[in-house]
Amino acid sequence: MKWRLLLCGLAAVGLAVVLPHFGLAAEDPGAPAPSPTAADYPRIAGMTGRPVVWALAQMHLFLAAFVLAVPMFVVAIELTGVLTRDERYDRMAHEFMKISMAAYAFTALTGGALALALFLFYPVLMGYLLRVFDGQVLIYALLFILESLLLYVYFYTWNALRYGDRKWIHLSIGVLLNAVGTTLMFVANAWATFMMAPSGVDEAGTPLGSVWAAMQGPLWNPLNLHRFLANIAYGGAIVGAYAAYRFLAARTAEERAHYDWMGYTANFIAILGFLPLPFAGYWLMAEIYAYSQQMGITAMGGVLAWLFIIQAVLIGSILLAANYYLWCGLMRTEGGRRFVPWVKYIAAVLVAGFLVWVTPHTLILTPQEVLAIGGTNHPLLGPLGIMPAKNTAVNMMLLATFLSFQLFRRASRTPTVPWAWIGNCVIAALYLAATLNIVGAGIYGYVTPTVYKVGASVPQVLSTLAVIVFALVIEAFMYRGAVTRPVAWGRMSTRSQYALFVLPVAFTWLMALMGYIRSSVRTYWHVYTIMKDRSPDAYIPTIGEAGNFITVITLVFMAVIVFIFWLSQVGDTRQQAPAAEGGR
Amino acid sequence: MAARALVFLLAFAGWAVFFYAVDWLVMTAQGLPVGWNLMPLS
Numbered sequence: 001m002k003w004r005l006l007l008c009g010l011a012a013v014g015l016a017v018v019l020p021h022f023g024l025a026a027e028d029p030g031a032p033a034p035s036p037t038a039a040d041y042p043r044i045a046g047m048t049g050r051p052v053v054w055a056l057a058q059m060h061l062f063l064a065a066f067v068l069a070v071p072m073f074v075v076a077i078e079l080t081g082v083l084t085r086d087e088r089y090d091r092m093a094h095e096f097m098k099i100s101m102a103a104y105a106f107t108a109l110t111g112g113a114l115a116l117a118l119f120l121f122y123p124v125l126m127g128y129l130l131r132v133f134d135g136q137v138l139i140y141a142l143l144f145i146l147e148s149l150l151l152y153v154y155f156y157t158w159n160a161l162r163y164g165d166r167k168w169i170h171l172s173i174g175v176l177l178n179a180v181g182t183t184l185m186f187v188a189n190a191w192a193t194f195m196m197a198p199s200g201v202d203e204a205g206t207p208l209g210s211v212w213a214a215m216q217g218p219l220w221n222p223l224n225l226h227r228f229l230a231n232i233a234y235g236g237a238i239v240g241a242y243a244a245y246r247f248l249a250a251r252t253a254e255e256r257a258h259y260d261w262m263g264y265t266a267n268f269i270a271i272l273g274f275l276p277l278p279f280a281g282y283w284l285m286a287e288i289y290a291y292s293q294q295m296g297i298t299a300m301g302g303v304l305a306w307l308f309i310i311q312a313v314l315i316g317s318i319l320l321a322a323n324y325y326l327w328c329g330l331m332r333t334e335g336g337r338r339f340v341p342w343v344k345y346i347a348a349v350l351v352a353g354f355l356v357w358v359t360p361h362t363l364i365l366t367p368q369e370v371l372a373i374g375g376t377n378h379p380l381l382g383p384l385g386i387m388p389a390k391n392t393a394v395n396m397m398l399l400a401t402f403l404s405f406q407l408f409r410r411a412s413r414t415p416t417v418p419w420a421w422i423g424n425c426v427i428a429a430l431y432l433a434a435t436l437n438i439v440g441a442g443i444y445g446y447v448t449p450t451v452y453k454v455g456a457s458v459p460q461v462l463s464t465l466a467v468i469v470f471a472l473v474i475e476a477f478m479y480r481g482a483v484t485r486p487v488a489w490g491r492m493s494t495r496s497q498y499a500l501f502v503l504p505v506a507f508t509w510l511m512a513l514m515g516y517i518r519s520s521v522r523t524y525w526h527v528y529t530i531m532k533d534r535s536p537d538a539y540i541p542t543i544g545e546a547g548n549f550i551t552v553i554t555l556v557f558m559a560v561i562v563f564i565f566w567l568s569q570v571g572d573t574r575q576q577a578p579a580a581e582g583g584r
Numbered sequence: 585m586a587a588r589a590l591v592f593l594l595a596f597a598g599w600a601v602f603f604y605a606v607d608w609l610v611m612t613a614q615g616l617p618v619g620w621n622l623m624p625l626s
Binding site for chain 1 (some may be wrong): 593596600610614
């Protein structure tokens with residue numbers, strides 16, 4: 001595998017150095033953006049570029065998100081192990097890395113294939129991007145090599161640098177690995193956001209001379225933050241599925257206990273990354289609207305708007321699955337049983353929020369149905385189709401999820417500080433005040449002009465964040481010196497593990513869907529308003545066509561993930577030595 | 585019980601003031617002037 005990676009790394013550098021010279025050498029660095037013709041888009045084996053590049057880019061993104069995320073939380077878990085002097089954390093962190101290592105080769109392979117496909121199918125566009133970003137693609141390739149080296153050093157020195165000062169050296173390598181990995185992602189993000197909202201070029205697309213200016217488009221940092229958080233949630237979800245897979249296959253109580261704990265940790269990481277994610281997504285969409293209202297409307301009010309309803313279904317499924325897993329986890333401790341009656345109320349909030357979120361603004365109806373209703377907007381449900389209702393629903397669902405998480409944390413601990421009852425009162429009052437503020441801001445959106453309606457979503461977000469931050473801070477003081485009850489790791493139902501399988505499937509589907517939307521908002525432009533796409537694929541596919549394509553990519557990726565899980569498991573399997581036979 | 589109710593009410597009042605202040609400041613900071621009742625100033 002190491003040799004394969006080395007070859008991929010060399011191939012990446014080779015591509016970066018050699019391919020720009022194919023038909024691009026004559027390009028004047030100070031020229032405006034080229035205007036390709038239909039003849040500039042080759043067909044290879046009867047195929048146009050879009051399906052090939054779409055599938056490869058999405059596969060590479062899934063894998064890259066996973067392999068960049070895992071070392072982030074692995075370093076955090078490893079550090080926890082050092083600080084708590086609990087060897088279990090160290091073992092778990094090492095096991096998480098093992099899964100990531102198996103996925104790394106696939107990431108490199110899909111990345112190399114994507115680069116090749118881009119240069120073959122879109123040579124003019126790639127030539128222009130290389131010109132705008134100057135030698136940055138070479139820096140990217142070198143960063144990739146550095147990332148690979150650090151990843152291997154980090155993984156293979158795990159046992160050699162295990163204790164004392166050496167452990168801190170190992171942790172430092174991990175931090176360095178994450179710094180390089182994050183930089184790598186930020187560089188690639190700059191290329192994607194340049195195509196959506198170009199900067200550092202004039203109106204004709206002539207580079208103004210600074211790569212840094214081309215990178216700093218208005219969407220760069222929102223996308224950086226969104227992908228950073230999404231990667232953590234995604235990585236957590238995938239390793240959670242691995243833990244569930246091993247839990248279901250476990251033959252001993254010890255194994256079940258270990259993988260139950262691993263699944264719990266993974267679910268915790270996934271929720272941790274997921275809770276702030278809608279806010280990062282909101283920032284990204286707000287910046288898209290600020291950059292180009294037309295682009296924003298294409299995404300959320302036009303041809304792609306129905307996909308946001310599917311997004312709501314998928315996010316609702318993720319929240320229901322994550323909460324269900326937490327509720328099942330309440331049964332691991334005796335103290336958790338007292339919270340079980342609360343579950344039905346949390347479930348009611350989640351289901352109500354889910355239903356509001358999936359309610360479309362405009363229904364697809366037959367002429368008879370339009371006549372019966374008196375229009376395409378349902379008189380009762382229609383008002384639930386607009387953003388104030390959706391924002392309210394999402395924030396309430398996030399609050400409910402955080403409450404589930406809080407109950408789960410409390411299940412195994414009893415506070416000993418005398419003022420614990422005051423802390424509980426303050427937290428309960430915080431929930432009530434935040435809920436009223438979120439619902440109130442939602443209603444406010446119906447009675448005020450549009451700009452105020454949009455503006456009122458920010459206090460809603462801040463209300464949810466305030467609950468999370470203040471409740472965690474108060475609890476941190478409240479549970480100092482708390483009595484900890486034993487947790488019966490492994491005492492989980494089989495069906496709870498299927499909730500852990502739902503998470504990566506829904507996340508993968510969601511990423512494919514939203515990635516498609518993000519890319520499609522450019523409509524018939526390669527680089528928005530600067531360079532037109534004149535290929536036969538310069539159209540937005542129908543929802544059905546896009547949905548099918550996204551689903552196929554998701555299924556292929558899940559097959560790859562199952563293979564990676566199997567590889568990781570088989571790596572732990574040792575064949576018994578054959579018994580001596582008949583004196584031989 | 586009465587002590588709990590009192591603490592809860594005091595805490596609720598405190599949080600209500602906090603959220604009111606946040607709402608007012610956030611709307612104003614976004615360039616959306618609002619009155620004491622948070623309604624748009626025309």
